[in-house]
Structures are given as structure tokens and as C-alpha cells.
Amino acid sequence: MATSISSLSSPFSTAQTTTAEPQTKAPSTSEQEADTVEISDSAQAIALNQQGQSVSQIAVSMGISTQEVDSYLGITPTPVPTTSSITTKIAAAVS
Helix, strand or coil: CCCCHHHCCCCCCCCCCCCCCCCCCCCCHHHHHHCCCCCCHHHHHHHHHHCCCCHHHHHHHHCCCHHHHHHHHCCCCCCCCCHHHHHHHHHHHHC
16 A cells, blocks of 8 residues: 555644743833842942042032041041141240
């Protein structure tokens, strides 16, 4: 008994193959917010300083005073000598 070629079934001839595509969806706004990290002003000032920005550049970019940036960075201002302290030191040196 002869079998015709057209009557043979082949898994490749008429079967449709489908591949499962990965389900990708854009993260929702709430998921994006969950991935956002907020750092404190002091941590931001330190990070900007480590990147090479000056105190005044940091103050301008963050919208705060240079004194506040100084405090975040642990910079203490050098006291300006007053005339009375200078006079006292000169008097002590002369005596």
C-alpha cells in the first residue's frame, strides 16, 4: 500500500510554533517612587564636596547658606581677632 507524501503528517509542516515572550511592563509610578532614595541635606552636601564642589557651589545648588553647608561638612569658622584681643597680646608681649 502506497502512502502519498501529502498525507504524511509532520510536526514541522502545519503546526504553528509559538514562543513565549517575556511579559515586560513599564513600572507604575508608585513602583518608581519606591525605588527613589532621598538623602539628607548633610549627606548630599558631603557627597557634593567629595565630588569637588566648593562650599559656595554646594550652597547655591542646594539653596542653603554657606554657614549651613559648613556645619554639614564639620567646618568651623576661624574666629576673627578683635582689637581688644590684639591689644592684650601686644601689651603682654611688651611687658
